[in-house]
Amino acid sequence: MTLAPWRSPLARALHRNRSLPYARYLQLATVHADGRPANRTVVFRGFLDETNQLKFVTDARSDKAEQIEHNAWSEACWYFPNTREQFRLSGKLTLVRMNCADESAVKARQRSWQELSDAARLQFAWAHPGKPRDENGFNPLQPDSVIPLPHFCLLLLNPTRVDHLELRGNPQNRRLYWFDAANDWFVQDINP
Numbered sequence: 001m002t003l004a005p006w007r008s009p010l011a012r013a014l015h016r017n018r019s020l021p022y023a024r025y026l027q028l029a030t031v032h033a034d035g036r037p038a039n040r041t042v043v044f045r046g047f048l049d050e051t052n053q054l055k056f057v058t059d060a061r062s063d064k065a066e067q068i069e070h071n072a073w074s075e076a077c078w079y080f081p082n083t084r085e086q087f088r089l090s091g092k093l094t095l096v097r098m099n100c101a102d103e104s105a106v107k108a109r110q111r112s113w114q115e116l117s118d119a120a121r122l123q124f125a126w127a128h129p130g131k132p133r134d135e136n137g138f139n140p141l142q143p144d145s146v147i148p149l150p151h152f153c154l155l156l157l158n159p160t161r162v163d164h165l166e167l168r169g170n171p172q173n174r175r176l177y178w179f180d181a182a183n184d185w186f187v188q189d190i191n192p
Contacts, residue, residue, distance in 0.1 A: 004052045004185050006162040006177040017080040026078035030067040053156040060151040062129045068093045084167040089159040096154035113148035124149045
């Protein structure tokens with residue numbers, strides 16, 4: 001697979017903002033079944049192998065997982081303060097669950113679990129997210145570091161449209177990337 005033309009500017013922004021630990025955090029919006037938007041902060045976990053898919057992790061018991069099952073369309077918004085750049089990435093989300101039929105996706109899910117810190121893995125053993133708080137649900141045993149818990153999911157965003165805005169300069173620069181039905185990427189400079 002050919003890497004998308006927006007990957008280079010995004011990689012440059014990640015590199016130039018690497019001194020900021022929170023530069024790996026971005027906002028991910030999904031849609032509730034009733035059409036209301038839902039937005040939250042997620043941690044970028046890299047790209048899936050040599051694809052354009054962004055990796056995140058999530059809990060299958062979360063509202064986010066239910067929203068994705070209902071409507072896989074999403075948009076992520078990522079701001080890099082050092083370089084004053086914003087990337088808006090629109091596309092479909094894929095939840096890679098324990099029972100996924102795609103063997104390569106199952107292996108990627110397992111690798112993602114193994115790459116987590118012990119503290120991050122432990123959060124997946126906590127009580128059910130979004131339910132009434134139960135103090136007894138926060139003292140689990142440390143999960144196995146090799147085999148993911150059943151409700152651990154790899155979450156993939158496959159962008160089909162990327163809007164890159166550089167907020168420095170006068171006028172500012174903005175570039176739109178989109179993926180068409182013929183599996184080609186196009187790019188156009190647009191007004192900020």
